[in-house]
Amino acid sequence: MYEQGERAVSGRNFCLAMFLSCLAGLPAAGAPATNSSHSPPAAPVLDADAVTYLARLALDCAHREYPNKISHVMSSDADVRPPRELTPAFFGCYDWHSAVHGHWLLARVADHYPELTVAAEARAALALSFTEQNIAVEVAYLRGEGRESFERPYGLAWLLQLVAEMRASKDPQVQRWAAIVAPLESEAVLRLETWLPKLAYPIRIGEHAQTAFAFSLVWDWARETGDLGMQRLLRNKADEFYLRDRSCPLAYEPSGQDFLSPCLAEADFMRRVLPPDSFDRWLSVFLRKIPLNGSTKWLPPAVVTDRSDPKLAHLDGLNLSRAWMLEGIAAGLPPADRRIRALRATALEHRTASWSAVTSGHYVGSHWLGTFALYGKSRSGGL
Numbered sequence: 167m168y169e170q171g172e173r174a175v176s177g178r179n180f181c182l183a184m185f186l187s188c189l190a191g192l193p194a195a196g197a198p199a200t201n202s203s204h205s206p207p208a209a210p211v212l213d214a215d216a217v218t219y220l221a222r223l224a225l226d227c228a229h230r231e232y233p234n235k236i237s238h239v240m241s242s243d244a245d246v247r248p249p250r251e252l253t254p255a256f257f258g259c260y261d262w263h264s265a266v267h268g269h270w271l272l273a274r275v276a277d278h279y280p281e282l283t284v285a286a287e288a289r290a291a292l293a294l295s296f297t298e299q300n301i302a303v304e305v306a307y308l309r310g311e312g313r314e315s316f317e318r319p320y321g322l323a324w325l326l327q328l329v330a331e332m333r334a335s336k337d338p339q340v341q342r343w344a345a346i347v348a349p350l351e352s353e354a355v356l357r358l359e360t361w362l363p364k365l366a367y368p369i370r371i372g373e374h375a376q377t378a379f380a381f382s383l384v385w386d387w388a389r390e391t392g393d394l395g396m397q398r399l400l401r402n403k404a405d406e407f408y409l410r411d412r413s414c415p416l417a418y419e420p421s422g423q424d425f426l427s428p429c430l431a432e433a434d435f436m437r438r439v440l441p442p443d444s445f446d447r448w449l450s451v452f453l454r455k456i457p458l459n460g461s462t463k464w465l466p467p468a469v470v471t472d473r474s475d476p477k478l479a480h481l482d483g484l485n486l487s488r489a490w491m492l493e494g495i496a497a498g499l500p501p502a503d504r505r506i507r508a509l510r511a512t513a514l515e516h517r518t519a520s521w522s523a524v525t526s527g528h529y530v531g532s533h534w535l536g537t538f539a540l541y542g543k544s545r546s547g548g549l
Contacts, residue, residue: 210521212543214282221275221284223526223536224268227259228291233529235261239312253307255300255350260533263321263374267537269295270328273343274544277335289339296343304350308357318361319380322354326387334390355396358384362399368407370432372424372484377407378431379487385438404439408432412451420468425483425538429453430491437498445498449505460507465492467519476530483538485520489513490542517542 210216234249234257249257256265272288279285308316317325329351332344369377381400388396414429433453437445449456457464465488468481492513496506524539526532 210517210539210543212540214279217275217279217540218282218284220271220524220536220540221282221288223524223532224259224271224275225284225287225291226526227529227533228265228268228272229294230258233260237262237316239310239316241311245310251303253304255295255297255304260529263317263324264534264537266321266328267324267534267541270324270331271537271540273328273331273335273340274540277331277337277340278544280337292343296346298346301346301350305353308350308353314357318357319377319384320374322358323380323383323387325354326351327383330387330390355393359396359399362403365403368403370428372419372421372426372428373480376426376428376431377403378428378435379426382431382435382438385435401439404436408436409448413454414452416453416455416465420481420484423477423480424468425480425487427484427488427491430488430495434491434494434498437495440498442498442500446500446503449495449499456505457508458504460511462508462512462515464508465512465516467516470520470523473523473531474528479523479528479531479535482520482523482531482535485516486524486535486538486542489517492516493542 231248231250236249236252238245238252240246245252253262253265256262256269259265259268269292272292275282276285276288276292307313329344329347332340332347335341335344365377369375381403384396385400387393388400411432414432416427416429419427419429429452433449436448436452440448455464467485467488470478470481472478473482490513492509496509496513499506499509520535521539523531524535
């Protein structure tokens with residue numbers, strides 16, 4: 167099934183993919199994904215060609231309806247409808263949350279790289295998705311019976327990150343899209359505000375339900391929009407869930423299909439909440455084995471054995487997300503801290519390990535890994 171969804175590459179796109187493969191060790195689009203035993207590629211570079219390549223991955227899936235894995239509660243026969251009717255703004259990219267953060271990628275490119283040809287294509291795709299009618303249907307869908315936990319917290323958090331990206335823009339068109347999406351933003355906020363006071367325990371897994379990563383995205387939205395109530399709510403949860411944590415078992419990671427690190431995501435969230443001196447002390451007891459000599463041996467990148475498997479391919483996302491979390495942790499420490507060198511060197515090693523996986527070779531990865539690559543390299547995440 168997935169092979170049928172892979173994109174045929176020709177002409178300009180093929181040349182672009184070949185150029186990127188030379189630049190950053192990326193295999194040509196359409197080539198089989200393999201694990202190479204050769205030396206890792208050069209450090210990934212986010213130049214105009216790389217941004218264009220990543221944007222085209224999102225453009226390829228933003229309005230591609232199938233294959234599709236929906237998490238859909240049906241209350242009657244009337245709910246048996248195709249994804250484009252259920253959630254008309256975010257029906258592509260295999261699942262709802264990937265469609266949402268694929269639109270984040272396009273909004274980022276449209277706003278930060280307006281000189282690129284692909285930026286105009288990104289704007290056209292965003293305009294197609296962000297209509298008042300589409301967003302009204304999205305809101306109605308979330309409010310449907312039995313959907314209280316729909317995309318909670320991961321998809322809702324990415325929706326807020328998308329809105330934060332658009333609200334930070336000075337571009338009138340991007341600001342207009344933020345206004346159109348505002349009713350869905352309000353619904354997401356209401357759901358989180360209703361859920362968090364009732365959440366008695368953190369969720370410490372390496373996939374979508376994890377709380378620490380979602381809290382980070384929501385925190386960044388709350389800072390951008392000035393929502394002091396959400397900041398207060400998240401700070402209270404940080405104190406309740408994480409402040410007294412000790413000796414996180416990093417040696418137990420990763421699980422076989424993680425794309426988020428429970429330990430690093432928690433630390434990346436806490437550096438947002440705590441001032442540098444307090445974060446320094448907290449990290450010293452939470453992650454005790456960060457080297458002082460710049461070594462990367464304390465945290466090797468995850469090994470991906472089959473990039474055509476949608477769950478095993480998660481581990482490429484883990485390497486990419488670990489990279490930005492390690493950089494975030496380093497940024498949260500006092501500038502002279504001796505752990506920073508190891509954190510940054512390990513981040514580079516992880517990003518390099520999976521940068522070559524960000525291709526159109528397997529749709530189960532291409533529909534989401536482009537977002538993780540751009541998010542990590544764009545200094546997002548409150549940095």
